[in-house]
Amino acid sequence: MTHVTGKEHWTTKKTPDGDVRLFLWEKFVDSPDDKPAVLFVHGSSMASQPTFDLTVPGRPDSSVMDWFAERGFVCWCVDMEGYGRSDKQRDIYCDIANGADDLEAATDYIQGARGVRAFLTYGISSGALRAALFAQRHPERVSRLALDAFVWTGEGAPTLEQRRKKLPEFLASKRRPIDRNFVRSIFERDHPDCADPVTVEAFADAILALDDSMPNGTYVDMCSRLPVVDPQKINVPTLLLRGQFDGIAAMDDLIEFFKRLPSPDKQFTVMNGISHASFQQKNYKMVYDILHAYFARPAPAYTA
DSSP states (O other): OOOEEEEEEEEEEEETTEEEEEEEEEEEESOOTTSOEEEEEOOTTSOHHHHHSOOOTTOTTOOHHHHHHTTTOEEEEEOOTTSTTSOOOSOSOOOHHHHHHHHHHHHHHHHHHHOOOOEEEEEETHHHHHHHHHHHHOGGGEEEEEEESOOSSOTTOHHHHHHGGGHHHHHHOSEEEOOHHHHHHHHHSSOGGGSOHHHHHHHHHHHHTTOSEEESHHHHHHHHSOOOSOGGGOOSOEEEEEETTOSSSOHHHHHHHHHHOOOSOEEEEEETTOOSSGGGSTTHHHHHHHHHHHHSOOOOSOOO
């Protein structure tokens, strides 16, 4: 059996309020050197390790980081400020732009520690927005971009329509409490049969072991400030992944975004039997396969 090594790292983000410590997690087989690097970016309501390095008894390959590491990649994730093991002391909302700042600090560190210059970058939900804004700001650091459960303008997204009703509540506090019922609601709101209960409970265990509240900034952005990225300024190869039942990633909204992406190397895939939180769904192996095919695709022999 292949042995996957996990290693924790820490870096510092400079802010007007002082230094912010960010937690990074790296996984690889044998050695991290001379391997393509994947950077996984988490969403609004959970830190990075529960999302990308989950263990579920009886469910093989629940860790997407392990799965990619076993196929020759070195995998990284980072807890955004306000999440997981990263600092939470600043009295801020931790919005999408702040998350893109975190990715800049994280990639600064990885470049120095490992010499990685460009990353295969995957983001999910608000993590997709963070990743897209990071790619817009730093295209030289993103070799390929995958946006899962992405939202552009928010038009036609029933989940966001319901969430907007709570916007005054989100604006009134920098953080919101979470509990097990909240985690379950992520899987119940669109199409409840897409995830099995054992996985949902293991996911909840991992999330709640690190956090009992989450920043409100991404919710505020997604409810009232979209769009926060400009597709015409994302000039890197891009994959859009949309779950069949996802209530945030509205189809027409994504198609309009996709049409405006300037790179000719782009792909839009609808994932059968998937709602939100695709790596925790019953069809998670299908998601891995789609993502791996895009990240492992050889460079074209001819470009016009």
